Amino acid sequence: MAFLEVKKLNKYFPIGEDKRFHALKNIDLSFEKGELVSIIGESGSGKSTLMNILGGLDSSFTGDVFVDEENIGQYEEKQMVQYHKEKIGFVFQSFNLVSHLSILDNVTLAMTLSNVDKETRIERSIAILDQLGLQEQHKKKPNQLSGGQKQRVAIARALVNDPAIIIADEPTGALDSETSEQVLDIIQQIAESGKLVILVTHSERVAERSSRIVTIADGEIINDKKMGSLDKVDNTFILRPLDKKQTNKNLSIFSAIRMALLNMKEKxxxxxxxxxxxxxxxxxxxxxxxxxxxxxxxxxxxxxENVNPLIIETKMTEDTKTKDARKERVDKEEEGKNAAVSNGPSLPINIGGNGEAKGGFEGPPGTQNELAFDKNNIEELQNIEYVKTIIEGFTSFSFSKNAVEYEDENYTYMNFGTVSPDMTPSNIIFGELPEINEVMITEGLATSIADEADKMIGKEINVKTEMGEEILEGTYTISGIYTPGDAVGPAGIFESVFMTMETFKALNEEAGKKTESNVVYITSEAEGFTKDIKEEVKELGYAGSSSDILTExxxxxxxxxxxxxxxxxxxxxxxxxxxxxxxxxxxxxxxxxxxxxxxxxxxxxxxxxxxxxxxxxxxxxxxxxxxxxxxxxxxxxxxxxxxxxxxxxxxxxxxxxxxxxxxxxxxxxxxxxxxxxxxxxxxxxxxxxxxx
Incomplete structure (x- = not known):
């Protein structure tokens, strides 16, 4: 079998809904390596269509095209890609060089697409360019070359992968007669080196340089004439065989990025x-x-900046109270069951209350005063890892009923609370922290009573605070004036009165009320454990401080x-x-x-x-x-x-x-x-x- 053989090749182009143009009609041809074949014919005769099929650019045809005993008409895309890389080299009339690439990069392009290593592709490309007389042109761009030099670059690109077939489409169509002869000499020597060279041309002068002329007209072969041996040409170009070819791979991502960079550089x-x-x-x-x-x-x-990083303020929530009530109910039911077993039937036990806060608006987030801690809650918090101490406290909020009386004048305040570990001497602008039967008031409240806040130090005031449905009151000495700085929360936003937990207990005892704590201050063993303790407190169902809630x-x-x-x-x-x-x-x-x-x-x-x-x-x-x-x-x-x-x-x-x-x-x-x-x-x- 011939190296390239065409059998019963037909090509149709659709020209309407039900019509087709028959471009190639039952073509039968065979070619051998070493031939220089010219396919000639008028424009529209089908020679370019035949070239595209032989070159694997057009796979929509009927019939068979065998190359080295393989039918390229049955190739999958992957096989056709390898055919282009290894078997075919194209030389175009208009050169088709990539304008933004150097001459060397134009030639190495085929090997770049094959992912040939950089050293090999540069060595091969330079060798081919030098053989074609382009030693000094490697770094130039195509627009810096003459027509003949451009065509030599195109030939070098076609040869660089050492293909078995070279297809040249009107290779001298854009050249003058002298340059055309030089290019034809090179093409002839390529054929003499053992490659199959197919020229597509309408020029009789070019065809005469061939060893065989195939004439096509209206899609049919009308003549196939052998011209005899090629005349020897001057050995101005001697095609040296390339070293052993490297196995072709595919374009790497790095090569693609490099090509993209070169194009971006052009624009x-x-x-x-x-x-x-x-x-x-x-x-x-x-x-x-x-x-x-x-x-x-x-x-x-x-x-x-305004809190102690070791202190975590904690409050009860509805969920926590409900959980505690449910646990207590289960414990009571278990006790009832045990009693029933030993003593007979017993009446069902109903634990009333759901821990819900009473009344209307309870103030800003975290200021509810109805949800009190019990012994179990304190123990639960004390058992958290890295907790050092637990300090109980109290805080409440009222929009209208909290007031201090001084010299028969009432001055309202909204936030009432016990002294917390967060309060440090740096927060006290005048005086000091309160002791038993003393209170500390905020700067704004002090200045509403007197022109200057420090004048209130040592003065006695009657403090009224709302506790549920009752108003508790007592007379206390002002020990200090408190400033919250930039703190967020009721104590930092609203006017406040603070006393020690001992003083608060005494106030409740005078009114015959039980003292309950609704805020707990947890001290961490170290600052690094504070965040973990806060997360554990939250998981147990407790709320953070009002400052934390507002910040969130x-x-x-x-x-x-x-x-x-x-x-x-x-x-x-x-x-x-x-x-x-x-x-x-x-x-x-x-x-x-x-x-x-x-x-x-x-x-x-x-x-x-x-x-x-x-x-x-x-x-x-x-x-x-x-x-x-x-x-x-x-x-x-x-x-x-x-x-x-x-x-x-x-x-x-x-x-x-x-x-x-x-x-x-x-x-x-x-x-x-x-x-x-x-x-x-x-x-x-x-x-x-x-x-x-």
Missing amino acids: LGRNVLIALGGSIGIMSIVLMLSLGQGVNDYLTETMN IFSQLLAIFTYILTGVAGISLLVSAIMILTVLYISVIERTQEIGVMKAIGGRKKDIRRIFVSESFLIGFFSGILGVGIAYGLSFIGNLFIESIFDATVFNMTPMFALAGVFVSIIISVLAGLLPANKAAKLDPVEALRRD
């Missing part, structure tokens, strides 16, 4: 503008997240506003995605011929897609880096400005935000690039090569 100005546009959205999102984090950190830091509420509201602002800023990402999609679509149109060339020399659909996705990845990466950089600069300037006015910083751009910004930018860009990449991958190589 540098445009790509910089795209990256800048994309960076605006990333910058906005990172800034909003940094602002939210910064404000939240400021709020938390302010809170921590503020943090949640802040998070909501941050997400809303981030979402608004994210709209610009959609605009960026549309911009990237549009630009990459334009890039596909601009590079249609380049895509056709890559497919002709062995580029898979996956390779084409990978190159364009790599380009969108790089755009997203550079946009993200630029956006994060701008956000960092703006947050730095913003913090300097705000710190100079308010002595605080409100932008906190964490590494996580920076990484998230770059990641989101890449994802958005890659998603936007998928459609253009798929469009490029699906281009018909025949149609792509025809595009000017």
Whole structure:
């Protein structure tokens, strides 16, 4: 069997719903290695169609095409890709060199698509270029070469993978007569080296240089004439055999990224503008997240400055009370069952009450005064790991009935409580912490009574505080004036009166009431255990301090506003995605011929897609880096400005935000690039090569 054999080849082109144009009609041909065959015919005769089929660019035909005893008409895509890489080399009339690549990169392109190692592909390419007289042209771009030099580069690209077949489409059509002869000499020597060379031409002068002329007209072979032995030419070009060929693989991701970078460099100005546009959205999102984090950190830091880091304030909740009541009911029922077994039937026991707070509005979060701790609760909290001590306390809140009386004048206050371990001498601007039968009042309450707060030290006042449905009152000496600083919570927001737990117990005893604690202060063994204790307290069903609750509420509201602002800023990402999609679509149109060339020399659909996705990845990466950089600069300037006015910083751009910004930018860009990449991958190589 001949090296290349065509049997009963027919090709049809659809020209309507039910009509087809018969372009090739029962073609039978066979070729051997070492032949220089010219296929000639008028325009529209079918010679280019035949060339495309023999070159594996068009697989929609009937009949058989055998190459080295394999039927390429039955090839899968993977096999056809290998056929392009190993068996076929194309030389085009219009050269089809990639304009933004150097001469050396144009030649190595075929091996780059085969993932041949860098050293091998450069060595091979330089050897071929030097043989073709292009020793000094390696680093030049195609537009710096003459027509003859460009065609030599195209020949070098066709030869670099050492294919068995060279198909040249009008290789001298764009050259003058002298340069044409030089190119034909090279092509003849390629055939003499043992390769099958097929020229597609309409030039009789070119055909005369062949060893065989096949004439085609209206899709039929009308003449197949052997011309005899080729005339020897001057050995200005001696084709040296290449070293042992490396096994062809596929385009690597790193090679795809390099090719994408080279293309982006060619359109540098445009790509910089795209990256800048994309960076605006990333910058906005990172800034909003940094602002939210910064404000939240400021709020938390302010809170921590006004509390003892070893103290955890804890309150009862409805869930905890219900749990305790349920446990007590179960214990009583068990006792009843045991009694029934030993003493006979007994009446059912009903434990009344559900621990619900009575009355209407109970004040801000964490200020309820109806839920009291019992002995079991205290023991449960004491058993938490790393708890050092437990201090019981009391706090209540009233909008109208809490008041202090001084010199027959009443002054209302809202928050009443016992002294907590959180209160330190730094919170007392005048006087000192109260002892037995003494109270401490807030600065605002003191100044409402006297012009100057310090004048109230040592004065006696009558304190009235609402306890359920009763009003308890007693006369006490003011020991100190308290300032909450920037603390959050009732004691930091509302006017307050504080006394010791011992004084509070005495107040209750005078009224014949039992003293109950509704707040517990837990002391941690070390600051590092405080967070774990808080989590354990929460798991047991207890509530944190009013400050913690309010801080959590503020943090949640802040998070909501941050997400809303981030979402608004994210709209610009959609605009960026549309911009990237549009630009990459334009890039596909601009590079249609380049895509056709890559497919002709062995580029898979996956390779084409990978190159364009790599380009969108790089755009997203550079946009993200630029956006994060701008956000960092703006947050730095913003913090300097705000710190100079308010002595605080409100932008906190964490590494996580920076990484998230770059990641989101890449994802958005890659998603936007998928459609253009798929469009490029699906281009018909025949149609792509025809595009000017």
